[in-house]
Amino acid sequence: MTVPFLQIRGIRKEYGAVTAVDDVTLNVEKGEFLTFLGPSGSGKSTTLYILAGFENPTSGDILLEGKTLLQTPSHKRNIGMVFQRYTLFPHLSVGENIAFPLRVRRLPKAEIDEKVRRMLKLVRLEGYEDRMPAKMSGGQQQRVALARALAYDPPVLLMDEPLSALDKKLREEIQYEIRRIHQETSVTILYVTHDQEEALRLSDRIAVFSRGVIDQTGTGPELYANPATRFVAQFIGDSDFLKGVVAATSGGLADIHLGDETVVTGVPVHGKATAGGNAAVMLRPERINLSRTAGTDRAGIAATVNDITFLGNNTHVATVTSANEALSVRLPFGDTAINGLTTGEKVWITWDPATTHAFCD
């Protein structure tokens, strides 16, 4: 078996009594775009700062191509980084900013000039060499920061929420730029964000962080279809949860007793499922159906329509179950179930048990 390109092994970081990162282990392949996704304070940025060498882990190790990085000080790690805030050197022009890491490495001038030119071309800012950072927009500054971080061909590029200061439209534009640059340079990228859409758009794989641990690592579709924890289910995509009690389990599937006498059978179950234990059943608004008459072929539950919102390509129907739990249904444009639907109407919500998940504490 070959050694993984970058290994994060059991990293812990404690600040006094607070554990910011709790035993994070992860392998990253060469050329991969991997995103740390999670809310603020989940340990994703701390993990990135440990990789950069600005923080020392309490325990654990980081290996790049089989060799530990922890003994190497930040300035010798040869890692590139784009920060959340604008970090261009304010007294240097764009060209001088990109040349900075190369000058520090004492490369010959001709080589530096050539590299600066190539980098400006890569981030599509040709002709901006002499511009001062203060005279550029936020998006342009982050592109220059990206060029500067890639100028010395780092094996790994770290990006700490680089687009969070930009407005939505510009953010999407630069997301595509980053994706293109990743494809052109095939640099390994570790990207931190709290924005699930950004993570899904950019990444090959996503590691979902929650309270200092990685809940699950996988591709976007994997995380969406098969969330391992309730947190992942909540964080990636929209979802509602119905409270239930486990009736019986066998081979990772469970029969779950919902509030009103309904028993759904064959639901994939996560966590410690024991008969009689509590479970939360996850339902995705676009993967459930709404009908006005009860059927028996699928799992279903009765609900009352609370609100109907037309959203163009889909219609959002907010309902409340008999157990007083909110349940959203998203119906595609043209679904006949909507015709004549009124608030206060009793409806029947059905789904395929195999597409849902139950989470036990």
Add this chain to the structure above:
Amino acid sequence: MLLNFDKLGMWKWVLTGFSVLVALFLLVPILFIVALSFGSSQWLIFPPPGWTLRWYQELLADPRWLESALTSAKIAIIVTLCSVILGLLASFGLTRGRFAGRETLRALFLTPMIMPVVVLAVALYAFFLKIGLNGTLLGFVIAHLILALPFSIISIGNALDSFDRSIEDAAILCGAHPLEAKLRVTLPGIRHGLFAAAIFSFLVSWDEVVVAIFMASPTLQTLPVKIWATLRQDLTPVIAAASTLLVVFTVVLMIVAALLRKGFKS
């Protein structure tokens, strides 16, 4: 803006008039001195009965004036250098350091600003008498450095506070040794603060008189001490001429500072 000057109506004129009065209140004594320095009367009579350059001739003819000006400049330049370097180091510690008693230490560094200068002067005099520093260049420099350092720490500390640490971190990840990152990125980034610290430190030392009177010896006098001593001996318009030159020099310094600051911004 809370108040729009153009929409104030007639209040605009009231405000303008008031501002002119305040400006006059600050400027008239200085202009008065300047006028006297060109006046022909020996007794500093205003308005001057005639005009002359005689007092400037006398001033330049007396080598002691030039000597004291050079002493002042020498002390002020050494104080400026020391104050900026120590202020920079102290600011790094106070801004970036995480240690108990940091705020107390900051307050301690700033006490010379609020302590009555004469108290400090007497204390230094008594102490320097014991260790033989009175009337020496070193004694002058130390005394003025104590007065200048708070200004330096405030200017540089503010600049360092508003300088994003991530920029320095970026330079380090780019491959620069932490010290190299500070020299090549952080220092240029806070240069307006360094510059302000230098100007303030220079001026604090340059026109300081109270501590200087205690530190001075007959052979080592700064310009303000020389003015003070001459003032006590004979009330000659030469003092007005010396003061005028002092004012001109300070104004030139401030203009240069303003121009340089404008240069930093662009």
